[in-house]
Amino acid sequence: MHSSIGQVVIYVIPAMVLAWFGWLAWRDRRDPANAGRQGFVARNGWPVAGFLVIAVGFWTIFMIVLPLFSMIDLSFRPKLPPPQWGGPKDFYTLDNYRYFLFGSTTSTAAWNVTHLTAFALTILTSIAITALDFVICYPIAYYMAKVARPNRLRLMMLMLIAPYWVNEILRAFAFRILFSSQGIINNVLMASGLIDQPVDFLAADVALYAGLAYAYLLMMMFALYNALDTLDGNLIEAARDLGAPWWHIHAFIAIPHAKPGIASGSTLVFMLTAGSLAAPLVLGGPRSLWFTPIVYDRFYQAFNWQQGAAYALILLVACVVFVLGVLRLFKLGLAEIAR
Amino acid sequence: MTSAVALDHVSIRFGSFTAVDDASLDIAPGEFFSFLGPSGCGKTTLLRTISGFVEPSEGVVRIDGKDMRGIGSNQRPTALIFQNLALFPMMSVAENIVYGLRVRGMGKSERMKVADRLLDLIALPGQGNKRIDELSGGQKQRVAIARALAVEPKVLLLDEPLSALDLKLRQHMRSELKEIQRRVGITFIYITHDQGEALTMSDRIAVMDRGVIQQIGDGRTLYNHPRTAFVASFVGETNILAGKVATAEGELAEVATAHGPLSGANARKLMSGSDAMLFIRPESLRLTAPGAGAIRGTIVGSAFEGHVTHVSLVAADGSKLTVSVNGEAARLVPEPGAEVGLVYRPEEAIILPSEGYAHA
Ligand SMILES: Nc1ncnc2c1ncn2[C@@H]1O[C@H](COP(=O)(O)OP(=O)(O)OP(=O)(O)O)[C@@H](O)[C@H]1O
Ligand SMILES: [Mg+2]
Numbered sequence A: 001m002h003s004s005i006g007q008v009v010i011y012v013i014p015a016m017v018l019a020w021f022g023w024l025a026w027r028d029r030r031d032p033a034n035a036g037r038q039g040f041v042a043r044n045g046w047p048v049a050g051f052l053v054i055a056v057g058f059w060t061i062f063m064i065v066l067p068l069f070s071m072i073d074l075s076f077r078p079k080l081p082p083p084q085w086g087g088p089k090d091f092y093t094l095d096n097y098r099y100f101l102f103g104s105t106t107s108t109a110a111w112n113v114t115h116l117t118a119f120a121l122t123i124l125t126s127i128a129i130t131a132l133d134f135v136i137c138y139p140i141a142y143y144m145a146k147v148a149r150p151n152r153l154r155l156m157m158l159m160l161i162a163p164y165w166v167n168e169i170l171r172a173f174a175f176r177i178l179f180s181s182q183g184i185i186n187n188v189l190m191a192s193g194l195i196d197q198p199v200d201f202l203a204a205d206v207a208l209y210a211g212l213a214y215a216y217l218l219m220m221m222f223a224l225y226n227a228l229d230t231l232d233g234n235l236i237e238a239a240r241d242l243g244a245p246w247w248h249i250h251a252f253i254a255i256p257h258a259k260p261g262i263a264s265g266s267t268l269v270f271m272l273t274a275g276s277l278a279a280p281l282v283l284g285g286p287r288s289l290w291f292t293p294i295v296y297d298r299f300y301q302a303f304n305w306q307q308g309a310a311y312a313l314i315l316l317v318a319c320v321v322f323v324l325g326v327l328r329l330f331k332l333g334l335a336e337i338a339r
Numbered sequence B: 001m002t003s004a005v006a007l008d009h010v011s012i013r014f015g016s017f018t019a020v021d022d023a024s025l026d027i028a029p030g031e032f033f034s035f036l037g038p039s040g041c042g043k044t045t046l047l048r049t050i051s052g053f054v055e056p057s058e059g060v061v062r063i064d065g066k067d068m069r070g071i072g073s074n075q076r077p078t079a080l081i082f083q084n085l086a087l088f089p090m091m092s093v094a095e096n097i098v099y100g101l102r103v104r105g106m107g108k109s110e111r112m113k114v115a116d117r118l119l120d121l122i123a124l125p126g127q128g129n130k131r132i133d134e135l136s137g138g139q140k141q142r143v144a145i146a147r148a149l150a151v152e153p154k155v156l157l158l159d160e161p162l163s164a165l166d167l168k169l170r171q172h173m174r175s176e177l178k179e180i181q182r183r184v185g186i187t188f189i190y191i192t193h194d195q196g197e198a199l200t201m202s203d204r205i206a207v208m209d210r211g212v213i214q215q216i217g218d219g220r221t222l223y224n225h226p227r228t229a230f231v232a233s234f235v236g237e238t239n240i241l242a243g244k245v246a247t248a249e250g251e252l253a254e255v256a257t258a259h260g261p262l263s264g265a266n267a268r269k270l271m272s273g274s275d276a277m278l279f280i281r282p283e284s285l286r287l288t289a290p291g292a293g294a295i296r297g298t299i300v301g302s303a304f305e306g307h308v309t310h311v312s313l314v315a316a317d318g319s320k321l322t323v324s325v326n327g328e329a330a331r332l333v334p335e336p337g338a339e340v341g342l343v344y345r346p347e348e349a350i351i352l353p354s355e356g357y358a359h360a
Helices: A006-028 A042-043 A046-075 A095-102 A112-145 A150-165 A166-180 A184-191 A205-217 A217-229 A233-241 A245-273 A278-283 A291-299 A305-330 B043-051 B092-095 B099-103 B108-121 B135-152 B167-184 B195-201 B217-222 B229-233 B327-332
Strands: B005-013 B015-025 B032-036 B058-064 B080-081 B155-159 B187-193 B206-211 B213-219 B241-247 B252-257 B260-265 B276-281 B286-290 B297-302 B307-317 B320-325 B339-343 B350-353
Touching: A006 A046, A042 A046, A046 A305, A046 B276, A095 A305, A112 A205, A112 A217, A112 A245, A112 A291, A112 A305, A150 A217, A166 A184, A166 A205, A205 A217, A205 A245, A205 A278, A217 A245, A233 A245, A233 B080, A245 A305, A278 A291, A278 B167, A291 B350, B005 B043, B015 B043, B015 B058, B015 B108, B015 B213, B032 B195, B043 B058, B043 B080, B043 B155, B080 B135, B092 B099, B092 B108, B092 B135, B099 B108, B099 B135, B099 B350, B108 B135, B135 B155, B135 B167, B135 B276, B135 B350, B167 B195, B187 B195, B195 B217, B206 B217, B206 B229, B213 B217, B213 B229, B229 B276, B229 B350, B241 B260, B260 B276, B260 B350, B276 B320, B286 B320, B286 B327
Parallel strands: B032 B187, B032 B206, B080 B155, B155 B187
Antiparallel strands: B005 B015, B005 B058, B206 B213, B241 B252, B241 B276, B252 B260, B276 B350, B286 B339, B297 B307, B297 B339, B307 B320
16 A cells, blocks of 8 residues: 555544544533533433444445545556556656547657547537426426426326336347337337438437436436425416416526525436446447546556546546536525435 | 496406305495405405406406406506515515515605605504514505505405414404504405404495305494394394294294294295204393293303493303393393393394305
């Protein structure tokens, strides 16, 4: 293993986080506003309190904090054979990030065009797919939340959820079959005489976009449904009574009300789409380059974990920036989308 | 003169359930008209029909003489104030008030002028930038009224707008509503199950029971000349004595009750032998010596209310009666347990058919 500042940081930061939580709890207890209230332990008993502390602590430290920090640490190191780890050649470097921008030191091109394009396309396509999912989901979610009767609602929920009982990779293959040159869609189009040559949907990335849009549709659907479900029907009627046409009600009553749901749905769909692996691997055409397969290749084809870590972090940072941007756009706090 | 709102044999059914049954009435321009009835009698349904959210199963709604069939709620010259107000929480007070004008495409600066004028009208000047949840209950109430008035409707429809307020505020808002109506001069159609509210504010009242309009008239008429047993018992306090008409001659008739034959005004010209109810207001009854009055009873208690004292009695057959006394007589009320007689002037008692009366 490495032995350097990085290693220290990895173990010191969780300890600091724990200390901070402890301090918060201590301050909370001292707060005069909480005087006379029973403490959490007294209210729920030792077993519950102990389980919570251990479970949450284990989860944050071993599932989130430690892996993330060792990823960050790894991403700033050069690729070395294990015997040299911690040796004189193991020092912090920006090489992996440099590679993302400019390619290998021996290449003649000014920029690492393949990876940069794939990254930009992944981000832009994910934004487009998030928008597409919103457009698809909003009318359905509105119908389910405000129009459908209970029986119809149950049926629609079932029809929406049932396909997701199937594994993600199998679902991607189902799309591949649908869109293949001998697939149902081509057959229908040919039979109806609209085309006389099968269209190569896979090469044109139509299948990829469709598959990606479908993959995380439910996240958007239920985020919107939950938000719209809390919209008081009287507000809709009041707007109509004041003369509002239907689009005005959606634009100025329903959508503003659903803002937190739209924000949480969009961030979820965007993050999952940008980070999805199955659909790009199964549905991507021969030319298409999604960013996640590139990251995957760094790890398992090039066996360059350091570079893979750097690439994964770049994607993560892009996603976080997107989320913060969306929150800014909707003038929302982080806590509100988690409602 | 064309009526502001006319209902022409309007019936509204939900499946096999009839919520409103054959309602016909005319409401004059500028009138303060109330629908009064117990919960579930179809008041809201009727109001939603006038505002266009519900299509009548039969009959026609006319507003300003115009047939409203096929005209949606966003096209009608009515504005509805909802039972829960339904103010838009995502907008400021001023934006709420002028929402209807924004829909109609009025420019922003002009809208803000209207908002200021209406904020003055509802006595909330300069509060247009507040959020809705920063307002008190009474202020929200007034904002809802201003929002409805902003679109200059011909008819303002109010669905129990005061029911969420506490008693003090409710009484204050009654006079305020009446004052606003006087100033804007448009037709108000007001729904309530509170007879005090209906009686104090309305020019005319329609009393409803189980989807049927029982009687339309001003408060005095409904109180003094009810046409059905439901109206007699629902509007104001009264004593109810059931029986059969024994003799009917001229204006008066005699009903055979558990207390013996009692006479009253035969308002509906009932024939002898028909089932009837005799209604006597508590203030029409007077206490007298036992044996002297038409009815005998035992005093069980009395409630002093300042200007009036309500005396409760039990008659020989166990039925309860109430007598209101005031002035000098209030100090002479015998102690509980005393036997008394009750007298009344027959023309102040009223005899009505008991058919269709299910609230006894
Ligand atoms: N959409 C509907 N579908 C079926 N029945 C309905 C519908 N709307 C109202 N009803 C029924 O019609 C009757 C009258 O309802 P309405 O809301 O008009 O009563 P209301 O007089 O306004 O009562 P409240 O004073 O409690 O508001 C009720 O029995 C109600 O259950
Ligand atoms: Mg109602």
